[in-house]
Amino acid sequence: MAHGHPAGNGAAVAHAAEYRWALLVGAIIAFLIGMMIYMSVHWAAMPPVRTETIDPGTLHISGEFIEANLGSVAESDGSVTVRVLANQYSFTPSCLLLPTGTPVRIRGTAADVVHGFSIAQSNVNVMLVPGYISNFQTKFEKPGEHVMPCHEYCGVGHAAMWARVKIIDKAEFMRQAAGGRRLSCAEQ
Numbered sequence: 001m002a003h004g005h006p007a008g009n010g011a012a013v014a015h016a017a018e019y020r021w022a023l024l025v026g027a028i029i030a031f032l033i034g035m036m037i038y039m040s041v042h043w044a045a046m047p048p049v050r051t052e053t054i055d056p057g058t059l060h061i062s063g064e065f066i067e068a069n070l071g072s073v074a075e076s077d078g079s080v081t082v083r084v085l086a087n088q089y090s091f092t093p094s095c096l097l098l099p100t101g102t103p104v105r106i107r108g109t110a111a112d113v114v115h116g117f118s119i120a121q122s123n124v125n126v127m128l129v130p131g132y133i134s135n136f137q138t139k140f141e142k143p144g145e146h147v148m149p150c151h152e153y154c155g156v157g158h159a160a161m162w163a164r165v166k167i168i169d170k171a172e173f174m175r176q177a178a179g180g181r182r183l184s185c186a187e188q
Contacts, residue, residue: 051132052132052133052135053131053132053133054109054131054132054133055131056109056110056111056112056130056131059085059109059111060111064083064107064133065083065085065109067092068182069083069182070083070084070085070092070093070182070184071083071093071096071097071182071183071184072096072097072098072173072177072182072183072184073177073180073181073182073183074173074174074177074178074180078102078103079102079103079104079105080098080099080102080103080104080105080173080177081104081105081107082096082098082104082105082106082107083107083108084096084106084107084108084117084128084163085108085109085110085111086108086109086110086111086115086117086128086150086154086161087110087111087112088112088113088154088155088157088161089150089154089155089157089158089160089161090161090163091117091148091150091161091162091163093163093184093185094163094164094184095163095164095165095166095184095185096148096163096164096165096166096184096185097166097168097173097176097183097184097185098140098165098166098167098168098173099140099167099168099169099170099172099173099174100140100141100142100143100167100168100169100170100173101139101140101141101170102139102140102170102173103137103138103139104137104138104139104140105135105136105137106124106126106134106135106136106137106138107133107134107135108126108128108133108134109128109129109130109131109132109133109134110128110129110130111130112130112154113130113154113155114127114128114129114130114152114154115127115128115150115152115154115161116128116150116151116152117148117149117150117151117163118148118149118151119146119147119148119165120146120147120148121144121146122138122140122146123138124136124138125151127152128152140167142167143167143168143169144166144167145164145165145166145167146164146165146167147162147163147164147165148162148163148164148165149161149162150162164185166185
């Protein structure tokens with residue numbers, strides 16, 4: 001023997017290593033299956049109750065998503081709510097005005113087909129489904145301008161469907177929002 005080990009010992013070492021790896025892989029598979037079972041039972045027993053619905057046929061006429069109510073508004077608790085409506089092939093408003101360092105709640109829906117948007121250089125990624133109101137909470141730390149493209153194919157004009165997002169200083173935003181005005185940088 002060149003290394004001083006009996007021939008049978010190498011086979012035993014290899015078998016033991018393979019056995020340990022098989023146990024590890026088996027434990028990982030068992031853990032993943034256990035997680036799937038737990039989550040399936042959890043969601044079946046406790047479905048999401050915060051699902052908000054809306055009639056896409058009448059949302060332009062009355063309620064939260066009428067045109068006069070779209071855009072950003074300062075809330076009494078110091079946060080900001082921005083309402084967005086998606087239609088083939090535009091967002092309303094076409095430019096969102098938001099403050100820095102402030103909790104922002106985005107509420108949106110679609111009037112026709114499934115849309116979605118993300119805001120560049122942020123954690124915002126929202127799906128807009130007709131008949132449902134989507135909610136997303138975030139905070140923007142730095143002023144700047146970002147693009148907000150539709151990221152769900154919504155028809156032949158999809159490539160041109162995008163909006164702008166302008167983040168401004170919180171004090172300036174609150175000055176403009178005084179009196180409950182709905183803000184949009186499309187006005188500026």
